[in-house]
Amino acid sequence: MKTRGLAVLKASAEFTNFEFDRRELRPNDISLDISYAGICHSDIHQVREEWGPAIFPMVPGHEIVGTVTALGSTVKNFTVGETVGVGVFVDSCRKCDSCKKGLQNYCLEGMTGTYNGLERDGKTVAMGGYSNKFVIDADYAVHVPSHLDQSGVAPLLCAGITLYSPLKNWKAGPGMKVGVMGLGGLGHMGVKFAHAMGADVTVFSHSPSKEADALAMGADHFVSTKDISNLKPHHKQFDLILNTVSARLDINDYLELLKLDGTLVVIGLPGEPYAVQPGVLLNGRRSMAGSMIGGMPELQEMIDFCGKHNIVSDVEVIKADYVDAAYNRTVSSDVKYRFVIDAATI
Numbered sequence: 001m002k003t004r005g006l007a008v009l010k011a012s013a014e015f016t017n018f019e020f021d022r023r024e025l026r027p028n029d030i031s032l033d034i035s036y037a038g039i040c041h042s043d044i045h046q047v048r049e050e051w052g053p054a055i056f057p058m059v060p061g062h063e064i065v066g067t068v069t070a071l072g073s074t075v076k077n078f079t080v081g082e083t084v085g086v087g088v089f090v091d092s093c094r095k096c097d098s099c100k101k102g103l104q105n106y107c108l109e110g111m112t113g114t115y116n117g118l119e120r121d122g123k124t125v126a127m128g129g130y131s132n133k134f135v136i137d138a139d140y141a142v143h144v145p146s147h148l149d150q151s152g153v154a155p156l157l158c159a160g161i162t163l164y165s166p167l168k169n170w171k172a173g174p175g176m177k178v179g180v181m182g183l184g185g186l187g188h189m190g191v192k193f194a195h196a197m198g199a200d201v202t203v204f205s206h207s208p209s210k211e212a213d214a215l216a217m218g219a220d221h222f223v224s225t226k227d228i229s230n231l232k233p234h235h236k237q238f239d240l241i242l243n244t245v246s247a248r249l250d251i252n253d254y255l256e257l258l259k260l261d262g263t264l265v266v267i268g269l270p271g272e273p274y275a276v277q278p279g280v281l282l283n284g285r286r287s288m289a290g291s292m293i294g295g296m297p298e299l300q301e302m303i304d305f306c307g308k309h310n311i312v313s314d315v316e317v318i319k320a321d322y323v324d325a326a327y328n329r330t331v332s333s334d335v336k337y338r339f340v341i342d343a344a345t346i
Contacts, residue, residue, distance in 0.1 A: 001031065004346050005059040005131035006320055011049035015323050017346075018057060020127060022135045027074040030138050032084055036317070037129035038063030038154040039339040041185065041246070044327050046116050054116050061129030062088045062114035063157045065150045066343070075138045083144040085303060087157035088293050090114050090126065090140050102297040104140075130323070132346050142300045145307030152312025155185060155338040156303060158293065159313060163190035163242065164302040165294035166265045167197060170240050174198035179234075179241040180219075181254060183210045185330075185338040186244035186267060188314060191217045196309045202234070204254070213336065217314075228253055236260075236284065244268045255280045255288065263287040313338050319345040 007018035025031060043060040045051050064086040068078055078084065091112035092104040099107050112119055115128030144153055163186060172178050178199040180190040187203070194201045195218025202221040203214040211222040223230050228250075236259045243254065246268040255264055255276070266274075266288065276288065294302065306312065314337045318326055326339040 001133055001135065003131050003133045005127060006323060006346055007057040007059045008047050009057050011054065018059060022133055025070060025072045025135065027072045028138050029072040029135055030068050030075055030078050030141060031070045031133065031135045032066035032068050034064055034066040034129060034132055034134055034343040036065050036151045036154040037061040037341045037343055038158065039326055039330060039341065040158050041330060044330060055125055058116055059127040059130050060115050063154045064129035064134060065144060065154045066134060078138055083146055083150060085142045085144050085153060085157045086114065086129065086134060086136055087161065087299055088114060090136050091120050103295040105293045105295050130341060130346065132343050140296060142303050144303055148307060149312050151315050151317050151340045154340050155313035155315065156306060159185050159338060160189050160306065161294040161299050161302050162186055162267055164193050165298055166242060166267065166291040167193050168298065169291065170263055170265065172197045172199045172240060176200065176239045177237055179204060179238045179257060180244065181241060182244040182268065183214055184244065184333060188217055188337045190242050190244065191219050192311050196311060231257060238262055242267055246270055248272065252277045252280045255286055258284060258286045260284050263289055266290045315340045317342055
């Protein structure tokens, strides 16, 4: 299947138009015309080879929304013309304990990433969603409610599930105090979800100018971290804190905000390890945990939750020729709150 995409031909290069072939449909595959592809910060890390050796040419993109154009011979749960989503992975081993539990994101053999990796055959390079067409096994796609704006849905396939999963796992709901560190592409989804789940939500942000946005998204409180002493009145108040920040910070300042048996979940990826003071954990039986996207059942559950509560990401839709500029603006935190590529412009 002839496909148009945007690729980088070597690390940190600018994007260029790139033509390649998608595979012909296998029995359980679906094909789709891509409508929108979100720009995730992890795309930037991989394009710039900041997470280790990468495969080039690279077509990034793992926040994909489109319309089904064809079905493999055995596909029964999708129909031509419906809206579907594709996220961070496109396959897994399907036989380990994690996969059998619907936690394909924690596949013991390793999930198959949507791009910058080899598919399960060990030789086909996976190409991502900065393109006009896609082919995927139907077991790794999700149904998208038709009333949701597709451009705002795209980031849900990574940013959305990344925040939804820990909120569900730690049972966020009425009576719980939830803190969200950072109000970016990830954090703003955490605010929307935690609010919809009925929790009392506080945003911790180094950008005081984002307070109005935070409150409009459902936050009950906003704390500026430009002055770290602003955290002191909130010590021992939170049941759950979601850390979406990738910048350097003293994590102990935030661990001290947890009440007895509270948990701080690391979601953002800092460039260096945290220096955790054991005494801060001991004083209150506090926990520090991590969470990474979600499995296919939870991904569908999240999309359905968004359909019920009319939740989408706040996005700036761009044309294909603006991607390099969008990368630079994302690194500078100059976006409210996620860039999404209009695939029709590729």
